[in-house]
Amino acid sequence: MCKDYGDDPYKAYQAELVEAGLLIPLGVRGLYGRSGLFEHIIDQFEHYVTRMGAHLNPEVMRFPPLFSRSHYEQIDHINNFPDLMGSVHTFLGKDKEHQELLRIFNQKEDWSRGLAASEVMMVPAACYPLYPTAKGTLPAGGRVVDLKTFVFRHEPSDDPARMQIFRQREYVRLGTPDEALSHRNYWLERGKMMLESVGLPVEAVVANDPFFGRGGKVMKATQIEQVLKYELVVPICSTEKPTAISSCNYHLDHFGAAFGIRTADGEVAHTACIGFGLERITLALLKTHGFKVDAWPKSVRDILDLR
Amino acid sequence: MCKDYGDDPYKAYQAELVEAGLLIPLGVRGLYGRSGLFEHIIDQFEHYVTRMGAHLNPEVMRFPPLFSRSHYEQIDHINNFPDLMGSVHTFLGKDKEHQELLRIFNQKEDWSRGLAASEVMMVPAACYPLYPTAKGTLPAGGRVVDLKTFVFRHEPSDDPARMQIFRQREYVRLGTPDEALSHRNYWLERGKMMLESVGLPVEAVVANDPFFGRGGKVMKATQIEQVLKYELVVPICSTEKPTAISSCNYHLDHFGAAFGIRTADGEVAHTACIGFGLERITLALLKTHGFKVDAWPKSVRDILDLR
Numbered sequence: 038m039c040k041d042y043g044d045d046p047y048k049a050y051q052a053e054l055v056e057a058g059l060l061i062p063l064g065v066r067g068l069y070g071r072s073g074l075f076e077h078i079i080d081q082f083e084h085y086v087t088r089m090g091a092h093l094n095p096e097v098m099r100f101p102p103l104f105s106r107s108h109y110e111q112i113d114h115i116n117n118f119p120d121l122m123g124s125v126h127t128f129l130g131k132d133k134e135h136q137e138l139l140r141i142f143n144q145k146e147d148w149s150r151g152l153a154a155s156e157v158m159m160v161p162a163a164c165y166p167l168y169p170t171a172k173g174t175l176p177a178g179g180r181v182v183d184l185k186t187f188v189f190r191h192e193p194s195d196d197p198a199r200m201q202i203f204r205q206r207e208y209v210r211l212g213t214p215d216e217a218l219s220h221r222n223y224w225l226e227r228g229k230m231m232l233e234s235v236g237l238p239v240e241a242v243v244a245n246d247p248f249f250g251r252g253g254k255v256m257k258a259t260q261i262e263q264v265l266k267y268e269l270v271v272p273i274c275s276t277e278k279p280t281a282i283s284s285c286n287y288h289l290d291h292f293g294a295a296f297g298i299r300t301a302d303g304e305v306a307h308t309a310c311i312g313f314g315l316e317r318i319t320l321a322l323l324k325t326h327g328f329k330v331d332a333w334p335k336s337v338r339d340i341l342d343l344r
Numbered sequence: 345m346c347k348d349y350g351d352d353p354y355k356a357y358q359a360e361l362v363e364a365g366l367l368i369p370l371g372v373r374g375l376y377g378r379s380g381l382f383e384h385i386i387d388q389f390e391h392y393v394t395r396m397g398a399h400l401n402p403e404v405m406r407f408p409p410l411f412s413r414s415h416y417e418q419i420d421h422i423n424n425f426p427d428l429m430g431s432v433h434t435f436l437g438k439d440k441e442h443q444e445l446l447r448i449f450n451q452k453e454d455w456s457r458g459l460a461a462s463e464v465m466m467v468p469a470a471c472y473p474l475y476p477t478a479k480g481t482l483p484a485g486g487r488v489v490d491l492k493t494f495v496f497r498h499e500p501s502d503d504p505a506r507m508q509i510f511r512q513r514e515y516v517r518l519g520t521p522d523e524a525l526s527h528r529n530y531w532l533e534r535g536k537m538m539l540e541s542v543g544l545p546v547e548a549v550v551a552n553d554p555f556f557g558r559g560g561k562v563m564k565a566t567q568i569e570q571v572l573k574y575e576l577v578v579p580i581c582s583t584e585k586p587t588a589i590s591s592c593n594y595h596l597d598h599f600g601a602a603f604g605i606r607t608a609d610g611e612v613a614h615t616a617c618i619g620f621g622l623e624r625i626t627l628a629l630l631k632t633h634g635f636k637v638d639a640w641p642k643s644v645r646d647i648l649d650l651r
Contacts, residue, residue, distance in 0.1 A: 068411070070407045166370055167377075170377065202410050
């Protein structure tokens with residue numbers, strides 16, 4: 038599928054995308070600008086997501102790529118994925134400290150040591166900023182929320198599908214255990230159907246997140262055993278290692294307990310979500326159907342209203 | 345204009361926006377989620393921008409909120425606006441260092457000291473990621489580029505129009521001095537007309553950026569003297585201190601020289617841009633016309649295709 042590029046099909050696809058102007062390299066592995074066509078495909082896929090979720094009357098919220106450091110400290114990310122985090126630091130000094138910062142900068146030493154942590158962190162997953170805002174008691178029947186957020190993961194890579202910053206579109210459910218689990222299972226089926234309908238032959242697999250370090254082994258085993266997370270995977274550059282382009286997660290009471298979210302009955306709320314990885318879906322579409330959108334199968338162009 | 349909220353019209357408008365669900369507080373000053381209606385107004389204003397720039401056949405590029413640290417180091421931001429910067433740090437240690445990080449975290453001490461600078465910085469202005477990608481020789485006639493980027497400024501504030509992270513939509517010109525200056529002047533007029541047409545009585549003023557520290561005084565004087573930057577300002581919460589919702593900048597050869605961009609004639613390229621502050625424009629529209637979009641003046645709804 039990928040043209041020869043040494044032995045590396047990831048670099049090969051990356052080079053094709055850059056050559057075609059679809060991705061614009063920004064001098065850091067995993068960081069790209071997107072072309073107008075790339076964004077147009079994302080927009081059209083998003084319209085499809087909106088149509089397919091409209092019957093749920095979701096509340097629409099859009100979060101920026103940053104959230105509160107104190108909220109970050111409540112979600113176990115520092116335990117499980119410290120290597121992926123993004124902590125935003127800034128300069129808090131006065132003129133004297135600035136002179137010292139510039140002296141170090143001009144000597145080409147590590148000037149970042151002169152900075153201090155700000156109140157914000159990069160968002161690791163689209164729904165994390167939501168839960169602190171839901172503190173308190175949910176309405177009867179819970180809530181369904183439609184989200185889109187840029188998310189950050191520090192994992193420099195030549196795989197164009199492993200970007201350091203990319204967008205997730207999500208439908209999140211907050212409610213009883215049954216409401217949350219039903220949402221996860223409903224969207225696992227519906228998401229699979231949606232992706233298949235645009236020509237992506239996804240398979241659902243139980244996910245295996247890259248939990249960090251020694252403690253991570255236990256977390257991995259628990260995640261698999263409890264079947265909390267499914268991923269919808271499809272070959273992009275590798276048939277043996279297909280890429281997750283969507284995930285369906287049941288968080289149990291993890292966020293409900295962390296942020297004091299309760300159901301109308303006074304129980305700790307459970308939550309679940311489906312996330313669509315918008316860049317990865319676009320990369321899978323381009324890989325599967327080619328770079329000339331007007332040559333894509335008519336059924337796919339019709340569903341995505343691509344002309 | 346703002347309802348009574350002690351003596352602070354900024355907090356008053358912020359409270360109204362939160363009460364109406366248009367902005368969702370995220371627990372950090374200047375950090376908000378946006379409602380579906382807020383985003384819809386942004387989308388519709390963006391369509392207007394697209395229509396009004398279509399005759400220029402701009403290249404469309406969309407950058408993520410992050411760009412290369414080494415590119416950051418070439419643009420003088422650390423000299424002029426160090427207090428506004430966002431430097432992304434992460435955890436680069438192994439298991440042993442992670443145990444130490446968690447020990448500090450669990451003792452509620454400053455765990456951020458255990459992090460290291462990553463390869464990326466928050467983007468301070470929408471067009472900064474563009475210039476390094478334009479290294480080399482421009483085509484004859486130069487380039488016009490259509491951009492949108494989330495930008496970061498560390499300036500915690502209760503003024504809802506002073507967000508820490510927000511979106512700028514830009515038209516950027518790269519070319520000869522005359523091409524760049526003409527672009528700036530053309531969009532100063534056209535931007536003013538566009539904003540007036542949606543009921544925002546903007547005035548063009550010579551800008552006065554908050555350059556940092558002692559050295560900043562010279563920069564301020566130079567910026568004003570050379571008339572490099574205009575802002576289109578309109579009252580949002582204060583008539584005495586109207587808010588810049590758009591800016592028109594002529595950068596001379598600042599970026600051309602820093603990143604090796606040349607015209608077809610071999611001269612150092614000059615650049616210019618107009619930036620529309622999408623959140624601020626939306627906040628100005630909501631302040632001017634009210635929170636009920638279907639009660640906005642028909643001419644404004646027609647231009648923005650708001651129903």
